[in-house]
Amino acid sequence: MTGSFLRTFGLANFVSTKSPTLTKLIVPFAGFLSEVNGYRKLGLRYDDLIAEESPVVQKAISRLEPKEYYDRVFRIRRAHQLSLMHQLLPKEERLKPEDDIRYLTPYILEAEAELRERQYFDSATVAARK
Amino acid sequence: MLAARRASIAATSSVASSTRRSFASATVDGVQLAALDSKTQIASLAFVVKAGSRYAAAPGVAHALERFAFQNTKTRSALRVTREAEFLGASLTPSLSRDAIVLEADFLKEDLPYFFEVLADSFARPHLARHELAEVVAPLLKFDSSAAAADAAVSAVEALHLAAYRRGLGLPLYAQPVDSISAKTVAEYKDLVYTKANLAIVGAGVSLDQLKPLVADFLEDAVAGTASAVPASSFFAGDVRVSSTAGSALALGHASPYAPELAVLAALLGGVPSIKWSYGSSLLATATQGKAVASLSNYAGSSLFKIVVNADSAAETSAATKAAAAALKSVASSGVSSEDLKKAIAQAKFSAVAALEGKPGLTATGLSLLTAGTIPDIASSVSAIGSVSADKVKAAAEAIVKKIAVGAVGKVSELPYADELF
Numbered sequence: 158m159t160g161s162f163l164r165t166f167g168l169a170n171f172v173s174t175k176s177p178t179l180t181k182l183i184v185p186f187a188g189f190l191s192e193v194n195g196y197r198k199l200g201l202r203y204d205d206l207i208a209e210e211s212p213v214v215q216k217a218i219s220r221l222e223p224k225e226y227y228d229r230v231f232r233i234r235r236a237h238q239l240s241l242m243h244q245l246l247p248k249e250e251r252l253k254p255e256d257d258i259r260y261l262t263p264y265i266l267e268a269e270a271e272l273r274e275r276q277y278f279d280s281a282t283v284a285a286r287k
Numbered sequence: 288m289l290a291a292r293r294a295s296i297a298a299t300s301s302v303a304s305s306t307r308r309s310f311a312s313a314t315v316d317g318v319q320l321a322a323l324d325s326k327t328q329i330a331s332l333a334f335v336v337k338a339g340s341r342y343a344a345a346p347g348v349a350h351a352l353e354r355f356a357f358q359n360t361k362t363r364s365a366l367r368v369t370r371e372a373e374f375l376g377a378s379l380t381p382s383l384s385r386d387a388i389v390l391e392a393d394f395l396k397e398d399l400p401y402f403f404e405v406l407a408d409s410f411a412r413p414h415l416a417r418h419e420l421a422e423v424v425a426p427l428l429k430f431d432s433s434a435a436a437a438d439a440a441v442s443a444v445e446a447l448h449l450a451a452y453r454r455g456l457g458l459p460l461y462a463q464p465v466d467s468i469s470a471k472t473v474a475e476y477k478d479l480v481y482t483k484a485n486l487a488i489v490g491a492g493v494s495l496d497q498l499k500p501l502v503a504d505f506l507e508d509a510v511a512g513t514a515s516a517v518p519a520s521s522f523f524a525g526d527v528r529v530s531s532t533a534g535s536a537l538a539l540g541h542a543s544p545y546a547p548e549l550a551v552l553a554a555l556l557g558g559v560p561s562i563k564w565s566y567g568s569s570l571l572a573t574a575t576q577g578k579a580v581a582s583l584s585n586y587a588g589s590s591l592f593k594i595v596v597n598a599d600s601a602a603e604t605s606a607a608t609k610a611a612a613a614a615l616k617s618v619a620s621s622g623v624s625s626e627d628l629k630k631a632i633a634q635a636k637f638s639a640v641a642a643l644e645g646k647p648g649l650t651a652t653g654l655s656l657l658t659a660g661t662i663p664d665i666a667s668s669v670s671a672i673g674s675v676s677a678d679k680v681k682a683a684a685e686a687i688v689k690k691i692a693v694g695a696v697g698k699v700s701e702l703p704y705a706d707e708l709f
Contacts, residue, residue, distance in 0.1 A: 219418075220417070220418040220421075222417075271364065271366070274364060274366055274367065275366060278366060278367070278370045281370075283374060
C-alpha cells in the first residue's frame, strides 16, 4: 500500500472546504484532467481506477452493496473489452461527469480508519491513572 | 437440640429480614431505574430490555440484535470498547432470553460513568452496519445456533417451547439457518424495541443517586417509544419431534400461569443434586438416576413446568422418560408425603430467592419492573411457597398429567409419545 487514503482525502477535503482560493484554482483544472484522462470514454468511474491490490481496498470492495459490486465488475470488463478492441464507447454511452460518483471512497476511508485504530491500540502504552 | 438451634436461627433471621436492604427504584425521564448499593469494590450494571425472542418481529432478529451489542456505535468502535474495557478491567456480557435482551457490565466502582456510556451507546446509538452483520454478527449467530443444535437437551427444550406455545414464547431463541436476517430488519426491530419505555436499568453496588444524572447525560436522545405489549400465551399439547445426531433427549412440559405449587412440584420431582457426586434423593433422582430433571421456567404471563430427560442412548432416554412419567403420575394419583413436601418447600424457597438475589437478580428485577412495574417482593413469594399444601401439589400434578406437550430430539422413532406415557 502506498501512501494513505485518509491523508489524501484529508488534503482534498481541506482544499474543497477550507480554502476557496485553492478550490477556484484547482477544480476547473481537475475537471479538465479527468476529461483528458479518458477513463470516462471507456465508461469507467474514477473509483474503478484505484489500485485494488491492498488489504484496505479489498476490504472496502467486499463491503460494497451487491448491486454496486456487480456494476463495478461490469464497467471494468467492458473497459477491458473496449481497450482490447482499440475502441471507445459511443458518445452517448460515455460517463457524464455528474455520474462519476465516488462509490468506493467512503468504504476505503472507513476500512483504513479501522486499520489505523487497530495499529494505534496494538502499539498503545498504558499510563497509570492520575 | 436441632429444634433449639433452628429456633435460634429463626430468631436471628427474622431480625435480619427486618433490616434487609432491597433495590431502591425510581423512574427518570421514562426510564425505570433500580439500584442496590453495597460496600463492594465491584459494581454491576444491567440494561434489561423487553426485546427477547418472544417479541421478535421477524424470526431470529432478537438474537441478531443481542449479538450486535458492544459492536460499533456512533461514539466508539467495537475495537475501542473491547480494548478500553481491558484497560480499565471489566467484563461486558450481552445475553438473550425469551423475555429480554440484557446488556451487562461488571466493573470497578469508579468507572461507572464510562460503562454507563458504553451500555447506553449500545442501546441508543448502535451503527448496525451491513458489513458488521456479514463479518462479525452472522458468524456468531451461526455459532450460537449450531452450539444449541449440538446439545440434545437444549434442542429438546426448544422443541418443547415450540410444541407448547407455537408462537410468542414458542419462537426459537436463536436465529435459525432458514431465517433471512438483514441489517435493515435488525435496525427496524431495534427502532421498535430499544425504547426508553422498554428499558430498565438495574445496578448493584451503585446508588440510585449516581444513576439518575447519567440517564440525562447519556440517554437523552434515546427514543421514548411505547412499551411492547406482552403477547398472550396459550398452551397447546403439541408434539414436536426433531431427528438429530446430537444425542437423544426428550422434554415434557405444561404451561400455565405461575402458581407457587408449581415451584414446589418442580422441587419435589427435582433431579438436580444439591451435592456433587450424588443424584440426590428427589423423586426423579431416585427413579431415573439423574437422567431426568424437573424445573419451572417463569416468563411474563406464563410458567412452563418441564421435565427434561437426557441419556446416552435413545433406549435409555425412553426408559428414563417412562420412569419420570410414572413418578409424576404417582404424585397426581397418591399425593405427596409430608416429609417430602417439607423438603421440596425448602428447596423451592431456596431456588426462588436464588433467582431474585445476586447476579440473576439484576435481570429478574429489571423484568419485574418492566412487566409488573414493581421490585419483586422476595418475602411474599417465599411465604407463598411456604404455605403450599400437599393437596395443592397433587392438584397441580393432576392438571399437568391431563395435558402435556412433548419435544423429542434424536432417534425419534425410539422415543415415546405423550399418549403412551400418560
